[in-house]
Amino acid sequence: MGNAGIDVLAIAANPWRSDYLRYAIDVTVVEGTAIALVERDGGTRLLLESPAEAERLGGEWTRSPPAHAAEILGSFKAKRIALAPRHCLPYALARGPHRESMVTATAMLDRLMLYKLPAEAEAVKSAAVLADEGYRVFCDAARVGRAEYELVADVEAFFRSRGCPENFMILGSGGVEVRGMHPPGERRIARGDLVTTELTPCPDGYYAQICRTLVVGEPTEAQRRAFSVYLEALEAGVAAVRPGATMGDVARAENEVFRRRGLGDYVSSEYTRVRGHGIGLYVDGPAVLEDVTLVLEPDMTLIVHPNTYHPEVGYMVLGDSVRVTADGCEVLCRTPRELICVAA
Amino acid sequence: MRRGLIAWSKEQVPTSALDARVRRVQQALGAQRLDALLAYTSVARPAAVSWLTHFIPYWNEALVAVLPEGPPSLIASFSKRMHPWIREVSHVGEILPAPDLGRAAAAFVEKRGLKRVGVVDLEYLPWSVAEPIGIGIGAELVDASELFASLRQPADRYENALAVRAAQIAERALAAIPSRPRHASEILSVVELAARREGAEEIIPRVTQMGDRNAVELSVAYKGVWIRLCRTYPLVAEAESWFESVLQGHAPPPGKLTRRTVESCIGGSPLSVVEDSDRVYRPLPAGAQAVLSVRLELGDGPWRAAAPFLVRA
Numbered sequence: 211m212g213n214a215g216i217d218v219l220a221i222a223a224n225p226w227r228s229d230y231l232r233y234a235i236d237v238t239v240v241e242g243t244a245i246a247l248v249e250r251d252g253g254t255r256l257l258l259e260s261p262a263e264a265e266r267l268g269g270e271w272t273r274s275p276p277a278h279a280a281e282i283l284g285s286f287k288a289k290r291i292a293l294a295p296r297h298c299l300p301y302a303l304a305r306g307p308h309r310e311s312m313v314t315a316t317a318m319l320d321r322l323m324l325y326k327l328p329a330e331a332e333a334v335k336s337a338a339v340l341a342d343e344g345y346r347v348f349c350d351a352a353r354v355g356r357a358e359y360e361l362v363a364d365v366e367a368f369f370r371s372r373g374c375p376e377n378f379m380i381l382g383s384g385g386v387e388v389r390g391m392h393p394p395g396e397r398r399i400a401r402g403d404l405v406t407t408e409l410t411p412c413p414d415g416y417y418a419q420i421c422r423t424l425v426v427g428e429p430t431e432a433q434r435r436a437f438s439v440y441l442e443a444l445e446a447g448v449a450a451v452r453p454g455a456t457m458g459d460v461a462r463a464e465n466e467v468f469r470r471r472g473l474g475d476y477v478s479s480e481y482t483r484v485r486g487h488g489i490g491l492y493v494d495g496p497a498v499l500e501d502v503t504l505v506l507e508p509d510m511t512l513i514v515h516p517n518t519y520h521p522e523v524g525y526m527v528l529g530d531s532v533r534v535t536a537d538g539c540e541v542l543c544r545t546p547r548e549l550i551c552v553a554a
Numbered sequence: 555m556r557r558g559l560i561a562w563s564k565e566q567v568p569t570s571a572l573d574a575r576v577r578r579v580q581q582a583l584g585a586q587r588l589d590a591l592l593a594y595t596s597v598a599r600p601a602a603v604s605w606l607t608h609f610i611p612y613w614n615e616a617l618v619a620v621l622p623e624g625p626p627s628l629i630a631s632f633s634k635r636m637h638p639w640i641r642e643v644s645h646v647g648e649i650l651p652a653p654d655l656g657r658a659a660a661a662f663v664e665k666r667g668l669k670r671v672g673v674v675d676l677e678y679l680p681w682s683v684a685e686p687i688g689i690g691i692g693a694e695l696v697d698a699s700e701l702f703a704s705l706r707q708p709a710d711r712y713e714n715a716l717a718v719r720a721a722q723i724a725e726r727a728l729a730a731i732p733s734r735p736r737h738a739s740e741i742l743s744v745v746e747l748a749a750r751r752e753g754a755e756e757i758i759p760r761v762t763q764m765g766d767r768n769a770v771e772l773s774v775a776y777k778g779v780w781i782r783l784c785r786t787y788p789l790v791a792e793a794e795s796w797f798e799s800v801l802q803g804h805a806p807p808p809g810k811l812t813r814r815t816v817e818s819c820i821g822g823s824p825l826s827v828v829e830d831s832d833r834v835y836r837p838l839p840a841g842a843q844a845v846l847s848v849r850l851e852l853g854d855g856p857w858r859a860a861a862p863f864l865v866r867a
Contacts, residue, residue: 224596224598224599225597225598226555226596226597226598226613226615227598240758241758241773242598242823243598243678259823259826261815261827261830261847262760262771262773262847265762266760266762273826273827273835274677276677276678277677296681296682297680297681297682298680298682299680299681299682300677300678300679300680300681301676301677301678301679301680301681301684301695302676302677302678304681304684304685305681305684305688309681312681357559358559359558359559359750359751359753360750360751362557362558362750363558363746363747363749363750363751364747366557366746366747366750367743367744367746367747367750368743370739370742370743370746371739371740371742371743372739373739375742376555377555377557378555378557378613379555379557380557380612389635389638390635390636390639392560392612392636392639393556393557393558393559393560393612394557394558394559394560395559395560395561395642395643396559396561396753479633479634480634480635481635483633483635493555493613494613
């Protein structure tokens with residue numbers, strides 16, 4: 211703030227985007243809107259819409275944090291005030307006299323959050339250990355006849371037992387008709403299903419992700435053949451992660467494998483969203499896509515996942531979180547890169 | 555992020571119920587001289603959109619646009635691959651992909667020549683969405699929170715049935731708590747398992763240690779409807795019995811009432827404070843769904859409770 215000439219920084223957060231607040235004052239909100247007013251040479255006021263959150267976090271309850279924050283900022287005479295992040299700032303606060311500050315203040319925080327301290331990268335590493343353990347629970351839960359949401363229940367209970375309050379998790383189950391992952395529905399697991407998931411526990415403010423595909427019963431030859439493409443693509447993507455490489459380089463390395471196997475159509479946006487993404491305080495950081503020029507630096511953390519649809523077997527996923535090191539990367543997930551089989 | 559069950563049963567919430575809600579909004583637009591109503595949704599503020607369309611985002615953001623006629627349009631920052639899933643779990647007309655939600659919303663407003671646009675919870679609308687509409691193309695953004703709140707309650711029978719189910723899920727989850735938990739994480743793990751196995755869309759558990767007692771508050775969502783239930787352990791029979799009576803009417807507390815909050819769903823937030831010990835912020839009509847939360851100072855320490863109720867005539 212000192213370098214940027216900011217005296218007071220107002221940071222908005224909500225249960226979807228609590229990452230900026232977490233970075234600034236180590237607080238995550240699980241309900242309602244929060245606005246923190248962080249003074250460079252003073253204290254911090256935390257205004258919360260939810261009375262329960264105000265009590266839990268020791269902040270101030272107000273029916274309208276945006277309006278209240280605007281009022282407080284109005285009383286700061288001659289102080290240089292900035293607001294962030296733009297995509298989260300509520301209208302009642304952002305429309306005021308400080309709105310011109312949003313772009314630079316958001317960029318300042320984005321940059322700080324992107325280039326992690328070693329301790330932050332370690333936190334992602336710890337989360338990856340939990341992701342591996344959670345995936346074992348998921349495999350045990352994936353039994354014939356169980357509903358998708360019951361699988362998630364088992365995993366969530368496990369994470370909570372380990373003190374982990376937050377997780378991003380989607381899944382898919384079925385065969386060639388499955389074209390992606392989604393929140394759990396009522397579909398029941400059946401013999402022969404491919405069951406995909408990405409688990410993203412956030413035990414201490416930092417997420418790590420793992421993506422794996424399992425088969426209920428013995429995999430078919432087509433499933434094995436298809437899996438080999440994803441395995442090769444993941445290995446190629448991980449091998450491309452090094453300081454100086456771009457997110458685009460990583461995506462290209464993954465996608466070239468698909469192209470060489472005649473599956474180039476399936477790396478387009480019609481079948482897949484991204485080929486990985488940054489990971490840390492937010493679950494979905496900068497995208498790993500061929501046109502992204504972000505240059506990797508040591509201690510950045512990301513997931514490499516060549517997840518996409520395969521025309522013979524359906525949607526498949528495989529991905530590991532990695533940490534950029536001085537000369538390459540450290541793979542943080544330890545779960546074997548296999549097409550995992552569970553009993554039918 | 556949402557990771558519990560998201561599904562739409564047309565038996566639980568028929569399309570006719572959702573259509574009726576949208577029609578009520580459409581009828582109100584003219585009286586307010588509004589060309590359209592926009593409702594924003596994310597995991598943080600999903601309630602207005604889920605009430606109108608049954609759509610609940612598990613992450614990301616979207617806007618529902620209700621015009622004077624026709625089904626609501628969904629402008630959604632989800633990849634097109636997710637559109638079949640969106641159709642499966644919600645009742646919307648057109649789905650427009652929106653890599654940049656604000657710009658897509660502005661294009662929608664401009665293309666249809668909308669000049670005066672009502673927004674539910676305008677004060678909370680993210681600037682990245684408001685700016686392209688309000689400044690980018692110069693449409694007039696009008697706070698439609700009052701309009702929406704006046705239509706939102708009382709709840710219909712379908713919503714009440716979902717609230718009953720949510721309360722049942724919370725009751726069973728609380729009942730699963732072991733009598734002598736060693737750690738808060740043990741309580742949290744048990745309630746997560748029980749609630750999610752029963753089909754909770756989401757739960758927010760909070761455990762508060764108060765001297766020798768633990769208050770466990772569970773906020774549970776079931777198919778878009780949120781309730782809260784809070785119990786203090788070990789149970790205090792006199793206080794429990796008082797709280798039961800308070801939910802039915804007035805009764806003198808067995809201690810000092812140090813906090814009283816009534817919350818209801820009146821906008822984008824699943825539950826907003828409409829009344830506290832000091833004042834009534836928004837009167838609720840008979841039949842409105844609400845949650846009462848209280849804190850008592852008993853002779854031997856604090857005690858808390860919360861439960862859903864329907865406002866009586």
